[in-house]
Amino acid sequence: MKQSSRFKPDFRALFESAPACYLVLRTDLTIAAVSDAYLKATMTKREKILGRGLFDVFPDNPADPAATGVSNLSASLQRVLKNKLPDTMAVQKYDIRRPESAGGGFEERYWSPVNSPVFNDRHEITYIIHRVEDVTEFVRLKQAGVEQHRATEALKLRAERMETELFLRAQELQNTNKRLLDSEIFLDSIIENLPNMVFVKEANELRFVLFNKAGERLLGYPRTALVGKNDYDFFPKEQADHFVCNDRKVLQNGKLLDIPEEPIQTRTQGIRFLHTKKIPIMDSDGRGRYLLGISEDITERKAAEERFHAVAETANDALIIADQQGNILYFNNAAERCFGYRRDELIGKPLSLLMPARFHAAHLAGFKHFLATGESRVVGKTVELTGQRKNAEEFPLELSLASWKVAENSYFTGIARDITQQRAALDALRASEERFRILVEGVQDYAIFMLHADGRVASWNLGAERIKGYSAAEIVGRHFSQFYLPDDVAQGKPLRELACAAANGRVEAEGWRLRKDGSRFWANTVIAALYDSQGKLRGFSKVTRDVTEQRAIEQRVHDLNRHLQSRNAELVAVNHELEAFSYSVSHDLRAPLRAIDGFSREVLESYADRLDAKGQGYLQRVRAASQRMGELIDDLLKLARITRTELQRSEVDLSTLAQEIFSEQRSRVPTRQIEMSIAPRLPASADPNLIRVALENLLSNADKFTARSERARIEVGSLQQDDEQVFFVRDNGAGFDMAYADKLFCAFQRLHGANEFEGTGIGLATVQRIIHRHGGRIWAQAQVNSGATFFFTLPT
Amino acid sequence: MEDSLNDKKTILLVEDNPDDEELTRLALTRSNIANEIIVAHDGAEALDFLLATGIHAARNIRMMPSVMLLDLKLPKVGGIEVLQRIRADERTRLLPVVVLTSSKEEQDIVTSYRFGANSYIRKPVNFEQFIDAVRQLGLYWLLINESPWQSIEFK
Numbered sequence: 001m002k003q004s005s006r007f008k009p010d011f012r013a014l015f016e017s018a019p020a021c022y023l024v025l026r027t028d029l030t031i032a033a034v035s036d037a038y039l040k041a042t043m044t045k046r047e048k049i050l051g052r053g054l055f056d057v058f059p060d061n062p063a064d065p066a067a068t069g070v071s072n073l074s075a076s077l078q079r080v081l082k083n084k085l086p087d088t089m090a091v092q093k094y095d096i097r098r099p100e101s102a103g104g105g106f107e108e109r110y111w112s113p114v115n116s117p118v119f120n121d122r123h124e125i126t127y128i129i130h131r132v133e134d135v136t137e138f139v140r141l142k143q144a145g146v147e148q149h150r151a152t153e154a155l156k157l158r159a160e161r162m163e164t165e166l167f168l169r170a171q172e173l174q175n176t177n178k179r180l181l182d183s184e185i186f187l188d189s190i191i192e193n194l195p196n197m198v199f200v201k202e203a204n205e206l207r208f209v210l211f212n213k214a215g216e217r218l219l220g221y222p223r224t225a226l227v228g229k230n231d232y233d234f235f236p237k238e239q240a241d242h243f244v245c246n247d248r249k250v251l252q253n254g255k256l257l258d259i260p261e262e263p264i265q266t267r268t269q270g271i272r273f274l275h276t277k278k279i280p281i282m283d284s285d286g287r288g289r290y291l292l293g294i295s296e297d298i299t300e301r302k303a304a305e306e307r308f309h310a311v312a313e314t315a316n317d318a319l320i321i322a323d324q325q326g327n328i329l330y331f332n333n334a335a336e337r338c339f340g341y342r343r344d345e346l347i348g349k350p351l352s353l354l355m356p357a358r359f360h361a362a363h364l365a366g367f368k369h370f371l372a373t374g375e376s377r378v379v380g381k382t383v384e385l386t387g388q389r390k391n392a393e394e395f396p397l398e399l400s401l402a403s404w405k406v407a408e409n410s411y412f413t414g415i416a417r418d419i420t421q422q423r424a425a426l427d428a429l430r431a432s433e434e435r436f437r438i439l440v441e442g443v444q445d446y447a448i449f450m451l452h453a454d455g456r457v458a459s460w461n462l463g464a465e466r467i468k469g470y471s472a473a474e475i476v477g478r479h480f481s482q483f484y485l486p487d488d489v490a491q492g493k494p495l496r497e498l499a500c501a502a503a504n505g506r507v508e509a510e511g512w513r514l515r516k517d518g519s520r521f522w523a524n525t526v527i528a529a530l531y532d533s534q535g536k537l538r539g540f541s542k543v544t545r546d547v548t549e550q551r552a553i554e555q556r557v558h559d560l561n562r563h564l565q566s567r568n569a570e571l572v573a574v575n576h577e578l579e580a581f582s583y584s585v586s587h588d589l590r591a592p593l594r595a596i597d598g599f600s601r602e603v604l605e606s607y608a609d610r611l612d613a614k615g616q617g618y619l620q621r622v623r624a625a626s627q628r629m630g631e632l633i634d635d636l637l638k639l640a641r642i643t644r645t646e647l648q649r650s651e652v653d654l655s656t657l658a659q660e661i662f663s664e665q666r667s668r669v670p671t672r673q674i675e676m677s678i679a680p681r682l683p684a685s686a687d688p689n690l691i692r693v694a695l696e697n698l699l700s701n702a703d704k705f706t707a708r709s710e711r712a713r714i715e716v717g718s719l720q721q722d723d724e725q726v727f728f729v730r731d732n733g734a735g736f737d738m739a740y741a742d743k744l745f746c747a748f749q750r751l752h753g754a755n756e757f758e759g760t761g762i763g764l765a766t767v768q769r770i771i772h773r774h775g776g777r778i779w780a781q782a783q784v785n786s787g788a789t790f791f792f793t794l795p796t
Numbered sequence: 797m798e799d800s801l802n803d804k805k806t807i808l809l810v811e812d813n814p815d816d817e818e819l820t821r822l823a824l825t826r827s828n829i830a831n832e833i834i835v836a837h838d839g840a841e842a843l844d845f846l847l848a849t850g851i852h853a854a855r856n857i858r859m860m861p862s863v864m865l866l867d868l869k870l871p872k873v874g875g876i877e878v879l880q881r882i883r884a885d886e887r888t889r890l891l892p893v894v895v896l897t898s899s900k901e902e903q904d905i906v907t908s909y910r911f912g913a914n915s916y917i918r919k920p921v922n923f924e925q926f927i928d929a930v931r932q933l934g935l936y937w938l939l940i941n942e943s944p945w946q947s948i949e950f951k
Contacts, residue, residue, distance in 0.1 A: 583901060587869050590898040590921055595815035598923040602822055623923075630921030634900075 016046075023130040029054045029077060032127060041134045042096050043107075054130075061095035061106040069094030075181070076115050080128050086116040090174030091135055091167060110139040123228060139167065197274075197295040199226075200281075203251050203288040206230050206244060218297055220267025235265050250278045251288030261298065272299045317417045318397075324410040326351045326367055338397075338418050340390035351414075356388045370403070371410060379403050379412070387416065396423045447544040450530075453537050455480050455498055467546045469516030480542070483513045485520070501527040502537055513544070522548040575644075582640045589633050596626040635762040638693075642769050647687045649774075654682035654727060657692055658716045661699050674706065679717040682727060685796040686774055694770040697763040698729040698790055705733030705788065724793055732787035736780075744780055767792075805938050806832040808861040810842040810878065812870050819923070820865070820896075820930060827931030831938055834861065839873025842866070843881055846888050860891060860945050863937040866913075868897045868904055876907055883912040890944040894933055 015022065015033060021041050024033035031049050039046055042058070049057045055074065060067035069092055076087045092113060095106040111132045118127040191198050191210075197218045200210035207230045211223040219226070219234065231240035242262065250257045257278045263271050274295040281290035312319045318335035322328050327350055331343040339346075339354055346353065352360045370376040377383075378401050387397040400415045440448050440461050447464035449457060456479050460472035468475075468483060481494035488494070488511070501507040506528045513523040524545045530538045600623045604616060611619070658678050666672075684691070699714070706712035715730040736744070745768040771778040771792045782788035807824075811817045817835055824833065836842035842864070844850035848857040868875035875895065882888035894915040895908045905916050917933060920926050 583899070586901060587898045590919070591813055591816060593921045594898075594919060594923070594926065595819065597921055598815075598819040598822065598926065601923040627922050637900075 021132045021134065023054070023132075025054060025077070025128045025130055027081060027125055027128070029074075029128075031057065038132070041132070043099055043102070058094065058096060063106060064093075064095060067093070067095065073113065073115075076113070077128060077130075079181075080115045080117050081125060084117055084119070084123070084125060086114065089113045089115070090170050090177075091139065108136070109134065110136045124224070138163075194294075197293070197297070199293045199295075201230070201247060201291045201293070203290060206247050206291070209290070215295075218266060218269070218272065218295070219264075220269065234267075239263070239265055246278055247291050250280050251291055254280050254282055254286070254288065256280075261302070264295075272297055273302050274298065315415075317415045320351070320354075320414045320416065322351050322412045322414070324371055324412075326364075326412075329411070335416070338389075338416060339387065345390075354387055356386060356394055359386065376401075384419070387418070395420050445545070447542075449542055451480055451498075451527075451540040451542055453539050455494065455540075458539060464544070467515075467521070467544060468513075474516075483544075485512055485514060488512075497525075497527055498540060501529045501540055505529055510547070521546045522551045578640065579644065582637055585633060586637050590630060593626040593630050593633075597623050597630075600626070632762075635766075639762055639766050639769065642690060642693065642766055642773070645690070647690070647773055649685050649687055652684050652686045652688050652691055654684050654691070654695065654716070654718075655679055657688075657695055658682075658699065658729075661692070661696050662714075665700065665703055672703075672707075673712065674703070675711065675713040677713070677715045677717075682716070682718050684725075684727070684794045686794050690770045690773065691794075694767045694792075695729075697767045701763060701790075702729055702731035702733065702788075705735075706731050707733075709733050724795075726791050726793055728789050728791045730787065730789040735782040735784050735786050735788045737784055738782060741780060741782070745778070804832060805862040805943070806834055807934075807938070808834050808836065808842065808845065808864040810836045810839065810864065810866045810870065810875070812837050812867065816867070816919070819926065823923075823927040823930035824934055826927045827934055829931070829934040829938065831862075831934075838871040839875060839878040841872075842870075842878050843873060846882055846891070847885065857887060860888075862941075862943050862945075863892045863894055863933075865894050865896045865933075868895060868899060868908070876911060879908065879911045879913060892937055892941065892943070894937065896933075 012033070015024075016036050018035050019037055020035065021038035022033075022035040023031060023038055026032050030051055030053050034044075034046055034049060038044075039049075044057065054077075055070050058069075060070045072089060072092055073094070076089050079085075079087045089112070092111045094109055094111050096109050098105050098107045112135050113130060113132045116129045116131070117125045118129060120126045192212050194212060195214055197215035198210070198212040199208055199215050201207060202209050207228055208226045209228075211226045215226070216223055221234065226234070231243045234240075235243065246257055246259065259274075259276045259278070262274050262276060264274055266272055275298045276293060276295040279292040279294070280288045281292055283289045312330075312332045315332060315334050318338040319330070319332040320328060320335050321330035327348055328346045329348075331341070331346050335341075336343055341353075352363055355363060366377060370379055378385075378399065380402060382398060382400040385397055385399050386394050388394050396419050398417045398419045402413045404411050404413070443461055443463045444466055445463055446461075447467045448461045449464045450459040452458050456477055457475050460470070460476055464475075465471055479494075481489050484494050497507050497509060506526065508524070508526045510522065510524050512520045513525075514520060524547045526543045528541050530541060532538050600619045603611070604619050604623075608616065655678055662676055662678070666674075699716075702714045706714065709732055711732070713732045716728070717730075718725055718727045720726075745764045767790075768778050771794070775795050776793040778790065778792040780788055780790045809817065809820055811820065821833060824831075834845065836845055841851070844852045845855065846860075846864075848855045866875050866878060870878070873881075875897070879893060879895075882891055882893070892914045893912065894917060895904075895913045896917050896919060897904065898919050900918050908916050915933070917929055920929065
């Protein structure tokens, strides 16, 4: 043994020189080593075949269409790789290539091959040893011998016959095996391609002995890594404990175990959820030999279900699922809120609970009809129906109903929404729109209509019909430019106004427009652009008013104004003339009077001796007349001046003013006895200068007409009459006859003879003019010989 | 000689109406005022006299009247303009001017004073009153009032 430990045999040389035909193959079926005998038998050279693929070196004979060598050998080798067991093949006809030196082509050969796996210490196949026996001679002998040696040795013949039969039987056996194998491949293929994971564990240590493709994919390991291992090699301990615990239970009870949902840690897809069925495979003694597992990956379905629940339970719409009996299977949160039932009150109960009783018959009939014919008024549509809550309250609901089928069973999904508020809002909106529409349509004084964005008429009201003469039927759809004069249209005015409205939101215009009958009217129009919520131009509203009459009135007012202005200018000119006239009067009419008076006096002075008393008297009259005329002229000028001067109001106390004037008059004739009574305070709003002139006149009149009274009495005061303050100046003098009261205030009108009381007759005219200029009134009350009272007002 | 002219204290009467001229003379006579009266019949003649131009070009400009009685309503050049012109001229600026007119219009009175009238008298229609007015103004301007001319010549 010591020797052997030192002795290092040349295994390669040993192997190559072995007297049998050996070929060593790698698992990818390339040639790793070959014995000399194999080379000789196959007429090949080592250096030509090492490293090459087996079937590359030994292809089927193309001249033999029935060749099965390659496929049989390949199948055998695959079995070895798969089963990790040696595989003995039946005698094979496997022709080999003849070297070119020996004439080329293929040479008929028969072989008896055995393929054996070589393992490493991890029980993985590393090589396959392919050993063959060249039995060509034998087979040929058998075939030829039947003819050649028939007559010779009977025993030999029998023996040969037996051998031949043996060979033929072996071939039959192989055919049977192949059929078996085919069926096995068929089953394997089914298992392999099942979409669910299929695995088999042996019963003792629960190591995997089989895994299909779906299993590999799910767990993320190749089956070569899985076979021979157990759960603890791949899964966290708790999971492995759980699996193993179930496995033991199954094997012990000998009964199938259905695990609806279990998590499993995979290599590449994280945790997945499986629905697993575990099935015990028992031996004839009733002991568990294997455990078959079939797992469906339900992760997606589970996620989908969870998604459904998440969506369904948070949805605002009621979601109800019913079966084909019309019984409720599912009822979500929103449905509870909507109908007022808890779901446990309704699951399994008929849908008809959710509608008023009067609809039950129609509901059931429709339901039956749908199940029988697939036709429905509601299924697959969205309809508005009446729902009923638990408290019997009815409400409008919008229902979308769908049906689906699983196997022969129909199911119904309904999505319902309580539209009480929408309905109310819609009703309110409709009512408001209706009111508005009626309002707009009924307006007669305004043409109110809509235009599409391109200017075609979209709507038409009564006012439009009245003003423009078209009925709605005649004009809707036509372009609004036909309301404009042809010249305006030619200049692009209608479209320009639309563009302007679109740019600025609104445009207002005035101008001539055409009626249907071709007549014109002067229109005031407002065009407003209408935009939708996205800011897109939807069209225009247009309001047109016929303002022809208004325009005519405006024109008349304008004309009147112009006329007034020219009249005003005339008046100003007349006033100027009057001014010039009165100036001229004051200047030029007085000069001759002065001459008359002056020279008359001079005659009386220097030539008195040449005139008798009568002549002198006449000259005195000439003088008196000229002087009186001077006074008249002065009073007239005063009257004119009052009319001309501008009124400048301020607070004036008539009491103080009257006092001052009275004092002045007294100072002139201090001997006269007059009883004067002036109210203490008489405030008024008046022009101080003018009101002084008026009071002077009134007071001097009073003074004058009381000259003959024994006890002259003059009173100045005020009284309240109909919310109006009325001032008055009263005397107890001569008075006058009220029959002439209307002549009192006319210039030069005197009610007394010049021989009675002196005066020019202009004083009261002046007073009246002053009062009138203040917007006031003046009137008098009198009685002959009992005095007179002059009343006047000075409104503020 | 020039002194003697000024000593004579003449009156310049500017009056287009011969009646008024005569009445003024009468009034002065009745008032015992015998000073020489020079009459100009319109504004232009008055200016010619005062400024020694036109028909009065040969006149000694230094011999100035003691007072000018000026009517406002005059042919050719009106009284107000005469007043304006003499007040604008250095030689006549100081001449005492009494406006003697029929007008009692406020505007005439104010305008006259604004352009430098020394006095404003309205001719009354009543001749007694007229004589009285003329007498008073004669006494005042010819006797009581000191003429500016003496002072100027004194210098």
